[in-house]
Amino acid sequence: MAKRRSRKADCDPAESEAKRPRKSTPWRREQCRVSQGRYRQKRIAYVNQLECAVDELRHQVPLLEIQHARMCYCPGLTVWSVVTEYFHLFEHGTDPIASSSQSWSLNLQAQRQMVFLRSTMARDIVLGDRRGIDALLEQWKWYSKCFEDVHLQLYRVTKASPSLVWVSSALRVTITRMTLEHVFPHLVGDSEKLWRFRLRIMGKRLVLPCRLCFEWDEDTKRVARLETVVDFVTPLLQLLGNIEDAGFVLVRARITVDGAENGTKPHE
DSSP: OHHHHHHHHTOOHHHHHHHSOOOOOHHHHHHHHHHHHHHHHHHHHHHHHHHHHHHHHHHHHHHHHHHHHHHHHGGGOOHHHHHHHHHHHTTTOOOTTOOSHHHHHHOHHHHHHHHHHHHHEEEEEEETTEESHHHHHHHHHHHHHHEEEEEEEEEEEEEEETTEEEEEEEEEEEEOHHHHHHTOGGGOSSSHHHHHHHHHHTTOEEEEEEEEEEEEETTTTEEEEEEEEEOOHHHHHHHHSSHHHHHHHHTTOSBOTTSOBOTTSOOO
């Protein structure tokens, strides 16, 4: 028994020290903080890498849909089917907030519209004084931003020649504060005259007669030219009751003859 006690007493001091709980020192606490910081940075970098990968996949979705749409559209594509689908997809305008390629890819309806245009329209499609699919999309975004409850309605399709199709339609819109700021900014002011004009048109529903001309390229199976004429005069004349007031509203409006945005008109 005495020998056992002596053996316990003669245990290695270093071993006994190792078995004791270590005290937390400033140096060790700092080392733990540094290690935790590195771990958090690695996790953040990993999450960022995953988010970038997801964004890249989202950008690829429209391209894949375009390829699929071309496979579906091209074999039996005609100008008639393009006109019908165009009015169906843009019946209620588009998303005015989708200003970047990423935003477009995240908006399903806007994505479908882009896929359709890229599959059926020439890349440098002629739009009056403008060119390109992006210009057409910008025009639709402008209408959807400036007006409320946009509704495009197809009336009649007439084939003028094997490559030309005329379309009669109407664009129904509601005048809002955004309309005054971006389309009729010369009506914004403190005078009683301007206030009365705003009172007469604010919240009113306009039915804008539209004429569209689709020029079809049979070789490429795409629309090469799209001419649009939007009539603002007739509905404003009906709303205001006389040509003088309708002229006052339109003479300095930021719209072109084909109904596109024109930011160069004076509005002081």
